[in-house]
Every structure is written in C-alpha cells, then in structure tokens.
Amino acid sequence: MNSATLQPPVAVNPSTRVHTLELRDVHTYYGHIHALKGVSLHVEEGEIVTLIGSNGAGKSTTLKTISGLLSPRGGEVVLRGSRISGMPAHKVAELKVAQSPEGRRVFPRMSVLENLEMGAFVNKRVDPADLDRVFQLFPRLKERRSQKAGTMSGGEQQMLAIGRALMAHPTLLLLDEPSMGLAPILVEQIFAIIQDINKQGTTVLLVEQNALMALAIAQRGYVMQTGSILLTDDARALLQNEMVRKAYLGES
C-alpha cells in the first residue's frame, strides 16, 4: 500500500469537542480588503444554523471560506476534527460539503438535467436515488428537465441551484440566500424544502437576508456585522432579541 496516500487527519486540539464544522478565528481577505475579521462559529450534526446580517457583512465570504473557494489568511476551518482551510474547493466537495451559491449560478446553456448531473460530478456518477429525491423536492425541475436552465424563471433557477448542490449527496449543505428574489409563496416553499432536506439527514448552514424565516427554521443563529460575529444564540432567543428585531426583522 502506498503510504503517501494515507494522510491522517490533521489532529486539532483533541481535548475539545468535535463539531461537524468549526471556524476558529478566521480571517479572509480580498487583496488588502479584510473581509472576515476573526470569525468563530460551529455547526453540529443535524442542525440548521443560520447566518444573518446586512449587505456586505461577510456572509458569502464565510461560506466561500468554508467551501474552499477562498483561503483564509488566519485561523482555521475544521470539518469533523480535520483542518480543511487552504484545501482546494474540489477536495472540500469530496468531503461531502456542497454549496448552493448566491444568485442562481446555473449553467444557462445546459438543460436542467445536465445541470443536476454536474452537481453529482464529485461522486463521479449520478445516483438515480439522488435525482429522484431532487425531483421529489422540486417537481418543477422534473417537468422542465429538458429545458435550458438559462430560460427558466428566477425562482426555478434558484431551485435548480439548490437541487444541483443536493446531487452531490452532501452531509453539510451551505445555502447562500436561497430565498433571494422569490415570490412570497415560493419563499415559504423553499424554507419548507430546506427543513425537509435537513430532516432527511443533511446538516445545513443557511445564509439569509430573510432573518425571520431563517430563524423560524433554524436551531441556532449567528448575527454578522462588518466581518465579525456580533451575536449568537438559540434561534428563538434571537427572534426575541430587541437589537435583532430592530436591525434585521424590520421593527421600528
């Protein structure tokens, strides 16, 4: 056996509890712009955890730093006890972490089905059970499976972006504003679907502008402001928190 291929996980302070995901004092930059200024958070197996905050707070940057699209300059990202910060995105994807990006990033010239198949790329094969599950969650995608993704409505493209992430059969799903730009009825549906996905065994880190809905389905939440975590608590407590209500739930 080639021992070079057998890389033990990087041991990370064994005395502490092993979280499904943990960010420890993460600093991420875009050139000289210091976008994440020491972000620490954790997500446990089976949870829905939401990350809320205003535009530019660093929510998407946090997800990209987890999924390997960005490499932090300081701190560490730890997945089930192994450090993954600095790993390329395709390697993180192999660890069953999938990200549904902000803003309906689908492949416009490919059909719905081809887009979904691309989502399974990391597994090297399309599992029909995964496709069935996506079609069950999003019947519209089944109806439109031959349609070019770029000609789908905004809401349909949003569903496709989530469906594509699910095709990798992730154990940790990172969702970046899945409700953005959706009609109210679809917003309700999307949040119900996220709950279903979670009940079927997927841990979810949910970035949302719609703090009310996100906190309604999450167990815990983190509030971000200008690159830092301002506050964290149980979702219910955050819903009652006066500052959260004023700043993020639109109360005067």
Ligand SMILES: Nc1ncnc2c1ncn2[C@@H]1O[C@H](COP(=O)(O)OP(=O)(O)OP(=O)(O)O)[C@@H](O)[C@H]1O
């Ligand atoms: N590619 C980039 N180059 C330079 N700066 C960037 C880049 N992407 C994001 N930033 C900056 O990093 C900060 C955090 O951006 P980020 O996209 O993480 O915010 P966000 O919380 O997701 O906001 P939104 O709710 O608007 O999506 C912002 O100040 C933003 O201008």
Ligand SMILES: [Mg+2]
């Ligand atoms: Mg964002």
